[in-house]
Each structure stands twice: as structure tokens, then as C-alpha cells.
Amino acid sequence: MVLQPSLKNCLWLPCILRTPKAGFRSTASGGLIIQSVSNDIYRNLAVEDWIHDHMDLENRQVLFLWRNSPAVVIGRHQNPWQECNLRLLRQKNIKLARRRSGGGTVYHDLGNINLTFFTNRKKYERMENLKLVVKALKALRPQLDVHVTDRYDILLDGHYKISGTAAKLGRTSAYHHCTLLCNTDKFVLSSVLKSPYTVLKSNATPSVPASVKNLFEEDHSLTSEMLLDAIAKEYAMQHQIDHHITLINPADETLLPGINNKTKELQTWEWVYGKTPKFSVSTCLNMAYKGSVIEVKVNMDVKHGRIEVCNIDLPEQWLPPALYNKLVRSLTGSKFCPNETTTLVTTLLRVCPQDDELHSRWNLLCENMIMLM
Amino acid sequence: VCIRRVRSCSSILSVKSKYVFDKPALKFSPQQRLLRTSAVSCGQVVQFKLSDIGEGITEVTVKEWYIKEGDSVSQFDSICEVQSDKASVTITSRYDGVIRKLHYSIDDIAFVGKPLVDIEIDTSKGLASEEDVVETPPMSHEEHTHQEIKGHKTLATPAVRRLAMENNIKLSEVVGTGKDNRILKEDILNYLAKQTGAILPPSPKAEMIPPLPKSETVPGAPKDKARKIPVPVSRPIVFSGKDRTEPVTGFQKAMVKTMSVALKIPHFGYCDEIDLTHLVQLREDLKPLAEIRGVKLSFMPFFMKAASLGLLQYPILNASLDENCQNVTYKASHNIGVAMDTGQGLIVPNVKNVQVCSSLGSAGQLGTSDLTGGTFTLSNVGTIGGTYTKPVILPPEVAIGALGKIQVLPRFNGKGEVFKAQIMNVSWSADHRIIDGATMARFSNLWKSYLENPASMLLDLK
Numbered sequence: 001m002v003l004q005p006s007l008k009n010c011l012w013l014p015c016i017l018r019t020p021k022a023g024f025r026s027t028a029s030g031g032l033i034i035q036s037v038s039n040d041i042y043r044n045l046a047v048e049d050w051i052h053d054h055m056d057l058e059n060r061q062v063l064f065l066w067r068n069s070p071a072v073v074i075g076r077h078q079n080p081w082q083e084c085n086l087r088l089l090r091q092k093n094i095k096l097a098r099r100r101s102g103g104g105t106v107y108h109d110l111g112n113i114n115l116t117f118f119t120n121r122k123k124y125e126r127m128e129n130l131k132l133v134v135k136a137l138k139a140l141r142p143q144l145d146v147h148v149t150d151r152y153d154i155l156l157d158g159h160y161k162i163s164g165t166a167a168k169l170g171r172t173s174a175y176h177h178c179t180l181l182c183n184t185d186k187f188v189l190s191s192v193l194k195s196p197y198t199v200l201k202s203n204a205t206p207s208v209p210a211s212v213k214n215l216f217e218e219d220h221s222l223t224s225e226m227l228l229d230a231i232a233k234e235y236a237m238q239h240q241i242d243h244h245i246t247l248i249n250p251a252d253e254t255l256l257p258g259i260n261n262k263t264k265e266l267q268t269w270e271w272v273y274g275k276t277p278k279f280s281v282s283t284c285l286n287m288a289y290k291g292s293v294i295e296v297k298v299n300m301d302v303k304h305g306r307i308e309v310c311n312i313d314l315p316e317q318w319l320p321p322a323l324y325n326k327l328v329r330s331l332t333g334s335k336f337c338p339n340e341t342t343t344l345v346t347t348l349l350r351v352c353p354q355d356d357e358l359h360s361r362w363n364l365l366c367e368n369m370i371m372l373m
Numbered sequence: 374v375c376i377r378r379v380r381s382c383s384s385i386l387s388v389k390s391k392y393v394f395d396k397p398a399l400k401f402s403p404q405q406r407l408l409r410t411s412a413v414s415c416g417q418v419v420q421f422k423l424s425d426i427g428e429g430i431t432e433v434t435v436k437e438w439y440i441k442e443g444d445s446v447s448q449f450d451s452i453c454e455v456q457s458d459k460a461s462v463t464i465t466s467r468y469d470g471v472i473r474k475l476h477y478s479i480d481d482i483a484f485v486g487k488p489l490v491d492i493e494i495d496t497s498k499g500l501a502s503e504e505d506v507v508e509t510p511p512m513s514h515e516e517h518t519h520q521e522i523k524g525h526k527t528l529a530t531p532a533v534r535r536l537a538m539e540n541n542i543k544l545s546e547v548v549g550t551g552k553d554n555r556i557l558k559e560d561i562l563n564y565l566a567k568q569t570g571a572i573l574p575p576s577p578k579a580e581m582i583p584p585l586p587k588s589e590t591v592p593g594a595p596k597d598k599a600r601k602i603p604v605p606v607s608r609p610i611v612f613s614g615k616d617r618t619e620p621v622t623g624f625q626k627a628m629v630k631t632m633s634v635a636l637k638i639p640h641f642g643y644c645d646e647i648d649l650t651h652l653v654q655l656r657e658d659l660k661p662l663a664e665i666r667g668v669k670l671s672f673m674p675f676f677m678k679a680a681s682l683g684l685l686q687y688p689i690l691n692a693s694l695d696e697n698c699q700n701v702t703y704k705a706s707h708n709i710g711v712a713m714d715t716g717q718g719l720i721v722p723n724v725k726n727v728q729v730c731s732s733l734g735s736a737g738q739l740g741t742s743d744l745t746g747g748t749f750t751l752s753n754v755g756t757i758g759g760t761y762t763k764p765v766i767l768p769p770e771v772a773i774g775a776l777g778k779i780q781v782l783p784r785f786n787g788k789g790e791v792f793k794a795q796i797m798n799v800s801w802s803a804d805h806r807i808i809d810g811a812t813m814a815r816f817s818n819l820w821k822s823y824l825e826n827p828a829s830m831l832l833d834l835k
Contacts, residue, residue: 102458168460
């Protein structure tokens with residue numbers, strides 16, 4: 001049962017969250033269940049960071065329940081260009097976030113629930129957590145055919161993936177989080193997680209695509225709330241604590257000092273795109289121009305999200321050499337980002353000879369380049 | 374120090390200082406030499422092995438290094454990020470010291486139990502007293518090296534001592550919770566917390582202003598001038614104490630070029646105030662109609678249309694001067710741009726052929742052709758604030774207008790009565806090589822009259 005935070009809870013929670021490591025000799029039991037009131041992916045990821053960095057997990061474990069409005073979440077060492085359709089994301093206003101744990105890319109919406117199990121380093125045990133989830137599902141609906149694989153996925157009916165896992169380990173604490181598909185829009189999921197790229201060379205962690213199914217499809221009476229409650233109940237039982245869920249607001253700076261900075265950091269371009277391992281794009285643009293097709297070979301090396309090396313193979317004199325050099329020089333060092341490149345190339349045009357033919361060639365080439373980003 | 378001075382007195386005054394110091398250099402005392410060399414390498418190199426990850430994992434992939442060879446590290450600093458089977462692990466240092474060797478490159482497989490990095494440990498901790506000779510710094514090392522509490526020496530790493538020193542904390546007053554009552558970083562932080570009453574000072578609540586309209590939006594549509602209350606953004610004040618140099622790249626580089634060309638244009642300015650009372654009323658009246666059509670009506674379309682009507686009378690303002698100032702090209706199309714500040718920089722999406730536009734609502738993503746080919750620009754800096762400004766002309770154009778914010782001010786009407794007027798200031802800049810003051814003034818007056826009497830625009834519409 002989800003309760004509104006009573007006065008007792010409010011006083012108790014800050015004490016738990018803020019008590020310094022060294023002096024903490026708690027007599028409280030070993031578990032805490034919290035749920036976020038926010039659906040913002042960045043705020044919720046920031047809560048995970050906060051608990052991981054600041055909470056003493058020596059003698060207690062935490063279960064964090066959260067859901068997000070539409071977002072694509074890539075793993076720590078992944079390449080967003082490789083993992084999803086960025087243009088589609090931008091069109092549909094779906095957020096893109098990079099989490100700090102490893103693993104593959106997932107799509108979140110309110111039909112998906114997220115569970116994070118916080119423990120100290122020694123008690124990090126993913127299999128146990130997933131078995132807990134399966135036990136909770138079976139307690140709710142005994143007829144459900146769900147089981148955990150050795151890849152830490154949960155499968156429904158033997159082959160549909162309903163949950164994926166990832167983890168983060170620090171010096172003294174660790175967390176394991178997983179998704180659970182209740183009633184997610186599968187159509188959006190499959191279209192955004194399909195990258196239009198086939199021309200990327202990178203060592204980033206690739207995702208392993210899988211067929212997915214919603215629990216709701218199996219049993220129409222199931223809702224996200226019911227599932228959250230069932231899991232909380234099982235967790236409470238196993239940790240011998242009260243089955244109640246404390247609500248927390250991820251924007252509350254008093255409760256979680258420093259949380260807003262963590263939220264901001266997760267939204268920066270440097271984190272989301274800049275942390276992409278080095279990769280190269282190698283493709284051939286086929287530009288239709290005045291009845292003929294111009295073939296342009298493009299090779300770019302992108303490091304920290306910025307274009308490190310840029311090679312554009314244009315037919316000779318298609319653009320005056322000075323202008324061509326200006327374009328290549330300006331792109332080098334610039335972000336591999338459509339907005340940045342658009343502002344860059346349109347501004348550059350102001351200081352070029354004012355020739356309509358030239359402008360249309362420039363625009364054509366630049367638009368094609370921007371499509372790659 | 375003393376040795377050198379004695380030497381210089383005895384030499385001939387005209388001799389360059391270089392010669393004076395040559396001799397003393399050979400006569401450096403052995404103690405001083407020891408001091409110099411000891412600072413360079415005094416430590417023992419230790420191989421820091423990759424510790425057990427858990428779950429029976431024996432190998433991981435190195436994904437990112439947070440340090441490089443030669444960097445100093447403190448205990449608990451992050452060294453690298455490794456990944457194993459969907460788990461990302463942050464490896465932290467066990468020692469204080471200097472990184473001497475990285476055993477793996479990015480994407481290599483690292484093995485648990487095998488060396489990850491070589492660290493040269495700082496052996497001067499707790500044993501500095503022997504080397505404190507001659508040129509010691511004013512602060513005595515000994516105060517922080519050994520401290521006696523209840524007859525025991527306090528153990529703490531140099532990093533912890535530094536933290537204590539920076540916060541004026543006496544190690545003797547801190548309770549150590551590490552091995553052998555060693556004082557850890559956490560102990561210092563707890564001590565501080567007890568002093569100030571909080572673990573960490575809460576950061577000021579920063580209001581996050583949503584990014585200003587991206588390329589997808591209608592030019593000018595989301596700007597609601599009359600209603601906007603600027604939200605002050607409180608950025609946490611970070612005093613880092615160090616200068617930071619970054620290369621000029623991307624958009625900034627392009628702006629440097631543009632502005633260099635722009636400032637070669639002799640600008641002259643002309644400012645005026647416009648009474649938008651009637652226009653505000655008109656917009657209020659039209660709002661419900663616009664809502665039905667799903668269009669958010671702002672003032673920008675009115676400003677743009679009025680400008681276009683004005684340009685029909687004064688086409689020189691919609692012209693372009695070539696590089697050698699030999700020819701003026703009067704552009705037929707009124708491609709009126711609205712300058713906007715995005716997160717990435719300044720963009721000026723322009724609406725083509727405003728002279729034949731009867732409606733100015735457009736949607737969809739902006740392509741490069743929407744952002745180039747402008748002939749005349751209006752800048753909407755008023756949404757941020759300000760009244761008068763001195764806008765810079767964006768080449769290859771010859772004029773630009775910057776609109777200040779709309780303010781409610783008292784004005785006198787024809788009968789000498791005071792009424793509430795909605796006043797907006799406009800600041801024009803024009804290329805004085807081909808545009809004279811009178812032309813600019815007349816254009817501005819015409820534009821002003823259209824906006825003060827919106828009905829007059831209907832008369833002149835084609």
C-alpha cells in the first residue's frame with residue numbers, strides 16, 4: 001500500500017539519509033522502500049547517484065521504485081547514434097539519458113517500472129534480486145510463466161523479454177537495477193531503438209535486441225501499481241521490515257543535498273553525448289543536384305562527441321577550395337550535433353561570396369552532413 | 374641563499390648575473406642537493422592490483438581512465454571505469470601517490486588479481502622531519518606530522534591531513550574510525566558536519582530555464598512579450614581559483630568571423646519608442662481565433678509584416694553591398710529573419726518573401742535554407758530584458774532592428790490626460806555607407822505608424 005508520507009516518515013527519512021557513515025550505529029532494520037514522485041528520467045537517475053554516493057548501506061539495503069515519461073536510456077559505455085534513432089527521438093520529444101551503470105539500451109515510458117536494489121559492495125547479488133521479483137510476480141499471478149536467465153533477463157513464456165538488468169559498483173556500495181514491462185508502447189519502443197546507421201565503427205558496448213512482451217498482454221487485469229506493490233511486499237517480507245513505501249521528491253534539495261547538481265550533470269551534452277567512446281562514420285552521400293547525382297564520400301572520426309577528423313571527398317571545384325577548406329576546418333573540433341552544425345554552417349555563409357548557386361550547393365552539402373548527426 | 378649573496382658582492386659590478394651564479398652552483402651544500410632530489414622521486418613503486426569484483430568475475434574490460442601517467446592521486450580517488458557483463462565498476466585508488474604506469478589501454482581485458490596500475494607511494498608521510506633544512510617553508514611540517522592524543526600518535530594520510538589543514542581542524546579533535554584509530558576523510562567530514570549542523574551545504578535552488586526555442590519552432594511564435602516575467606537563474610557560485618583556457622571551436626569560431634566582418638561596417642543607430650497599446654488590444658482580440666487554428670499568436674508576425682511594408686517604401690534597407698563597395702544589390706524578396714539565441718548560439722531563421730505573405734504561421738523543422746538568405750533582421754532581445762541596445766548588423770545585410778521589452782508606462786494622450794500605454798523601444802542599426810539618417814528615420818516612423826495603428830496595415834496590404 002502506498003502511503004502519503006506521514007510526519008513520522010518525514011522526520012525519520014532525513015535522519016536515515018543524512019546520518020554520517022562513521023557515527024551510524026542504527027538499530028533500525030535492514031531495509032527501506034522508497035518510491036519517486038517524479039517521472040523525469042534525469043531526476044530519477046540523480047536519486048540513484050545520490051543514494052550510491054551519500055547513503056550508508058553498511059547495515060541497510062534500499063529498494064527504489066520509479067517510472068519515467070518516455071525516454072531512451074543508454075548504458076554508460078554506449079553510443080547513442082548506434083543504439084537508437086536520434087532523429088525520431090527529437091521529433092517525438094523523447095528524452096535521451098545515459099545512466100552510470102553498464103549494459104544495453106532500453107526504452108522507458110509510464111508502462112515500464114524500474115527497480116533499483118541498493119546494497120553494500122559485499123552484498124551485491126543480482127540473481128537474488130531477480131528471483132525476488134519473479135517470486136513476487138508468481139505470488140500475484142501464480143499462472144505466469146516467468147523465469148530468470150543466466151544473462152540476468154526475465155523471460156515470459158520462455159522467450160519474451162520482460163526485464164533487462166544493469167549494475168553499478170563503487171568502492172563501498174553497489175546497485176543493481178532492472179526494468180519490468182507492464183504496459184509499454186511496443187510500437188514506439190521498436191521504432192526508437194532501431195538505429196538508421198549501418199556505417200558506424202566503434203567499440204562501444206552494443207545492445208542485444210530481444211523480442212519483448214508486456215505483462216499486461218498476458219493478463220489484462222495487471223497494472224503497474226499492482227506490480228510495484230507486489231514487489232515491495234516481497235522485499236519487505238524478505239528483509240523483515242514493514243511493508244510501506246516512502247515517497248520521495250527528487251527535487252528536494254533539503255532532503256537530498258546536492259541532488260539538483262547531479263540532475264543537471266546528467267543532462268549536459270558532455271555527459272549524454274560526450275561520453276561516447278571514440279567512433280568513426282564512413283559513408284557515401286548521394287546528393288541530387290540539378291538533374292545529376294553527386295557522390296560524396298564522407299569519413300569522420302568522433303571523439304568525446306566532437307569531430308576529430310573530417311574528410312569530405314567532393315568532386316573537384318564543386319565548391320571553391322577556400323570555401324571547402326573553411327567548412328572542413330570549422331567542422332573539426334565542433335560537436336557531432338545537428339543543432340550546433342546548423343548554426344555553424346549558416347553563420348559561416350554570411351561571410352562568403354553572395355552567390356545563389358554557391359549558397360544552394362553549400363546548403364545541399366551541409367544538410368546532407370547534418371542528416372548524419 | 375647566503376652563499377649566493379656573498380659571491381655577488383665580490384664580483385665586478387658590470388658582469389652579468391649569469392656569471393655570478395655559475396660558481397655558487399658548484400658549491401651547493403650536500404644538504405640542499407638532497408632536498409632537491411628528494412622532491413623528485415622519493416617513493417616506492419607499488420603495483421595496485423585489480424581487486425575482486427564479486428559474482429565470480431575474473432576479467433573485465435577497461436572502458437575509461439580517469440587519470441594518466443604522471444598524475445597524483447589520493448586514496449579513494451577514482452582511477453578507472455571497467456565493465457563486466459552489464460555492470461560498470463569504478464575502481465578507486467588504495468594509495469596516495471603518483472601514477473607511474475597504466476597496465477592497460479581502453480578496451481583491453483583486465484584480469485582480477487593482476488596489476489592494474491603502478492603507483493609511486495609518497496613515503497614522505499610522517500617522516501618529513503629529516504629533510505627540513507635551510508629553505509623550509511614557514512609552516513612547520515611537524516605540527517601536522519605527529520600529533521599526540523592521549524599518548525598515541527594520530528595516523529592519517531597526507532590527503533586527510535591536507536583536508537584538515539584547509540578547514541583549520543586539529544587532528545587531535547577528530548575521532549578516527551579507521552584501522553588503529555586512523556583518521557579517514559569521512560571522519561573529517563563528519564567533524565565538519567557537526568560544526569555546521571549539516572552534512573553538505575545545500576546548493577542554492579537553481580531554476581532551470583527551459584532552452585529557448587529550438588529550430589523546430591515557428592519564428593517568433595513562443596515569445597509572449599507582454600506576459601513574461603523573467604525568472605532569475607541563481608547559478609551556484611563556484612570559486613575554483615584557477616584560470617581556464619579553452620580553444621574557440623564550432624559556432625564560436627564562425628561568430629568570430631562574422632563579427633569581424635560586421636564591425637567593418639560603419640554602424641549608425643536610431644532609436645525610438647512605439648506605443649503598442651492598440652496592437653496589444655488587437656492581439657487579445659485575435660487570440661481566441663488563433664487558438665482555434667492551433668496557432669500561438671505573438672507580436673512578431675505584426676512586426677515582420679510592418680517591416681516588410683516599410684521596406685517597400687525604402688528598399689535600400691533590404692539591400693546588400695558587395696565587398697568592394699562598388700555595387701548595391703536591391704533584393705526583391707523580403708526575407709525577414711528573427712534573431713534567436715539557442716543553446717548552441719545565434720540563429721536567424723527567416724521567413725522568405727514576407728512581402729507576399731498573408732499569413733505568417735509556419736511549422737516544422739528548420740533546414741539550412743530557412744536559416745540562410747535573410748535580407749533584413751529583427752532581434753527579439755526584449756524577452757530577456759533591456760530597453761535600448763546597439764545591435765550589430767549581420768552581413769551581408771545592411772540593417773537590423775532590436776526590440777526591447779514592452780513596458781506599461783504613463784503617457785499623455787491628445788487631450789492631455791494620462792493613460793496607461795504599452796511602450797516598446799526599438800533600436801535600429803544601419804550601414805552608413807549606403808543608408809543615411811533620414812532614410813532610417815522615415816522607415817522607422819512608417820513602421821511605427823503601422824504598429825501604432827494596426828488598421829492602417831490592412832490598407833497597404835497587397
